Amino acid sequence: MNRKGYVFWLAGWLSATLLYVCWLRGLVPQVFHGNAPAWFTAIVNWTYPRFGVEKHRFELAFFVRHADQIVIRFGLVNAVALALVFSSNRYASVRHYWAGFWNLRISFARLHLYRIFFYTGILFFSGGWYLQLASLHRAGAFYKPVPLLRLLHLPFPPPWVSGILCAGLAASCLLAVWGFRQILFSIIVSIIVAVLFTLLQGWLFSFEKMDHAFAPITYALWLMPLVMRQYEKNEPLWALQLLRLVVGLVYLQAGLEKLLVGGWEWLSPDTFRNYLYLHPTALGSWVAAQNWLCVVLPLGALLFQLGFVSVVFVPRLRWVFLPAGVLFHAGTYALMHVGGYVNAWVWLYVFFI
Amino acid sequence: MSRTAKTFITLTLVLILLPFVLQTDLYPLFRFGMFAEPIKRAVQTETFALRTIDRTGNRRIVSPEEVHPGNLAYLMRNYYYRNQADTLLARLQRICQNPVPPQTPIREWQLLRVTSEVARYRPDTVVVARLEVQTRETAKPNE
Numbered sequence: 464m465n466r467k468g469y470v471f472w473l474a475g476w477l478s479a480t481l482l483y484v485c486w487l488r489g490l491v492p493q494v495f496h497g498n499a500p501a502w503f504t505a506i507v508n509w510t511y512p513r514f515g516v517e518k519h520r521f522e523l524a525f526f527v528r529h530a531d532q533i534v535i536r537f538g539l540v541n542a543v544a545l546a547l548v549f550s551s552n553r554y555a556s557v558r559h560y561w562a563g564f565w566n567l568r569i570s571f572a573r574l575h576l577y578r579i580f581f582y583t584g585i586l587f588f589s590g591g592w593y594l595q596l597a598s599l600h601r602a603g604a605f606y607k608p609v610p611l612l613r614l615l616h617l618p619f620p621p622p623w624v625s626g627i628l629c630a631g632l633a634a635s636c637l638l639a640v641w642g643f644r645q646i647l648f649s650i651i652v653s654i655i656v657a658v659l660f661t662l663l664q665g666w667l668f669s670f671e672k673m674d675h676a677f678a679p680i681t682y683a684l685w686l687m688p689l690v691m692r693q694y695e696k697n698e699p700l701w702a703l704q705l706l707r708l709v710v711g712l713v714y715l716q717a718g719l720e721k722l723l724v725g726g727w728e729w730l731s732p733d734t735f736r737n738y739l740y741l742h743p744t745a746l747g748s749w750v751a752a753q754n755w756l757c758v759v760l761p762l763g764a765l766l767f768q769l770g771f772v773s774v775v776f777v778p779r780l781r782w783v784f785l786p787a788g789v790l791f792h793a794g795t796y797a798l799m800h801v802g803g804y805v806n807a808w809v810w811l812y813v814f815f816i
Numbered sequence: 817m818s819r820t821a822k823t824f825i826t827l828t829l830v831l832i833l834l835p836f837v838l839q840t841d842l843y844p845l846f847r848f849g850m851f852a853e854p855i856k857r858a859v860q861t862e863t864f865a866l867r868t869i870d871r872t873g874n875r876r877i878v879s880p881e882e883v884h885p886g887n888l889a890y891l892m893r894n895y896y897y898r899n900q901a902d903t904l905l906a907r908l909q910r911i912c913q914n915p916v917p918p919q920t921p922i923r924e925w926q927l928l929r930v931t932s933e934v935a936r937y938r939p940d941t942v943v944v945a946r947l948e949v950q951t952r953e954t955a956k957p958n959e
Contacts, residue, residue, distance in 0.1 A: 510842050516894050520859045521857070521859070529839060532839060533837060533838060602884050604873040605891055610958060611843050665844070670891065671891055675846055675850065705828060712833070720849045723852075723853045725853060733854075734855065796869070801850075
């Protein structure tokens with residue numbers, strides 16, 4: 464990127480920030496009181512569907528902070544991206560590092576271990592979906608499709624359609640586990656798995672609650688066809704490196720959310736204690752009574768989430784972060800009954816081995 | 817690395833980070849904001865529950881799984897705040913004509929709102945909506 468490019472980038476970033484400060488921020492109180500321009504209300508309703516409910520639960524200042532956060536996060540992402548682009552353009556050593564980073568090659572055995580383990584996991588985690596979808600069908604009055612399904616004008620499927628699609632997903636997973644060597648077939652099967660998984664999961668989430676249990680797996684599903692294609696063509700596996708980076712970024716985002724939304728107050732023992740009280744378990748109640756644990760456990764969780772991405776760049780750190788991740792997810796379930804001992808997030812750790 | 821590969825990587829990272837910047841789920845893209853907000857307001861501790869009263873006056877808290885296989889907690893909260901609690905009860909009653917165990921016929925469905933002061937955990941329960949079940953005896957002649 465030349466000097467003009469940087470100037471253009473910085474000018475765009477600055478203009479967007481000024482536009483918010485001088486104009487859009489003033490529209491937040493208007494939308495809260497229901498007298499904002501229709502186009503702005505439409506944007507808020509589209510990007511923040513919970514606003515209709517949350518405006519009755521929280522005060523105006525909460526939503527102004529929420530809007531400010533968008534600009535802060537936009538700035539943060541821009542600053543990191545700009546630093547990466549600038550350093551790559553300016554320093555040959557950085558360019559060399561990135562070239563090596565994306566030029567990943569692994570053994571035939573390891574890739575097939577990844578593929579078999581990953582698609583077996585998909586088969587396992589989606590195993591109960593047919594029964595869930597069939598019983599949700601009788602609750603069709605509450606169906607409120609996620610935007611993707613609304614865009615596709617897809618109604619909630621009757622049990623026989625769910626049955627066919629779930630059977631299709633299971634069959635595709637089995638074929639992916641089996642692993643035909645023909646390039647086209649492998650790619651088509653993995654694309655079918657990604658499409659069906661996303662579609663069926665979308666229907667499960669169309670009852671006003673999005674679950675994040677399978678979020679990183681969904682991302683991995685969309686990258687796997689490319690990984691398989693690259694392997695079959697004997698190309699560097701940059702898509703596999705991207706998949707690892709995406710998983711690392713997912714944890715990083717979860718950690719940054721806590722710092723950006725809660726600030727340092729998030730580390731106060733009372734914050735953790737309140738979460739434990741709201742998700743009561745026997746172990747959680749005992750931990751809530753131990754002040755030092757209410758400091759150490761959230762601090763450990765935050766350091767783990769912020770640090771996990773380092774595994775992508777320093778692979779030997781996996782021997783620290785992968786066991787820590789298993790403990791983190793098992794601990795979350797033991798303390799708050801969130802997630803489960805067999806966890807889809809942990810399943811993805813195979814890609815780091 | 818080809819330009820196509822660079823574009824694909826950039827686009828993927830932009831899409832992954834979009835929900836983080838906008839602080840919202842854009843399925844199939846996810847925001848990971850669970851447990852990020854410290855609990856400072858009573859409203860953050862609120863929960864909702866369903867209760868039935870049968871013909872003999874017995875009251876019973878209905879387990880969410882009995883009536884709705886999805887996440888009923890969110891539906892109860894959302895319908896309450898959208899002033900649609902009556903609609904919620906009517907729909908739930910239609911879905912579940914005979915909650916488990918179907919012993920005595922149900923006379924009334926109630927939506928309960930449970931709140932407590934932050935860090936005090938002494939819950940306060942209020943009935944925020946009720947639905948009387950229409951039967952042959954209670955229904956008006958034109959119904």
